[in-house]
Amino acid sequence: MKMKGLSLQSVKQHPSLIPLYVCVGAGCLFATFYTIRLATKNPDVTWNRKTNPEPWNEYANKQYKFYSPIRDYSKIESPAPKFDN
Incomplete structure (x- = not known):
């Protein structure tokens, strides 16, 4: 049934x-x-770690949010920390 x-x-x-x-x-x-x-x-996800060991550095001046009213990210400082070796 x-x-x-x-x-x-x-x-x-x-x-x-x-x-x-x-x-x-x-x-x-x-x-x-x-x-x-x-x-x-998402910059937190890495599918191929050998070719791109630090993918979050690509998003220093890019938008990865689903929606944001800011259009030009090249003029603002990135909130991501800068790690120097």
Whole structure:
């Protein structure tokens, strides 16, 4: 016995479930997109340590936030610490 609302025929009988499925689907897509974005764009994540041992130095004057009202990062001082060996 299937649960009500999980088959296409059941959804046709209860159309009020359609917005629920749309919102849950959109939330899942956004969460997947954001997780992939964090794994590929975040300076804390290193996929290839041999070619780029310190990836956070690339973001000294770049934006890596999802949204920021500042457009030109080259004119402001980077909040990242500078480590000298």
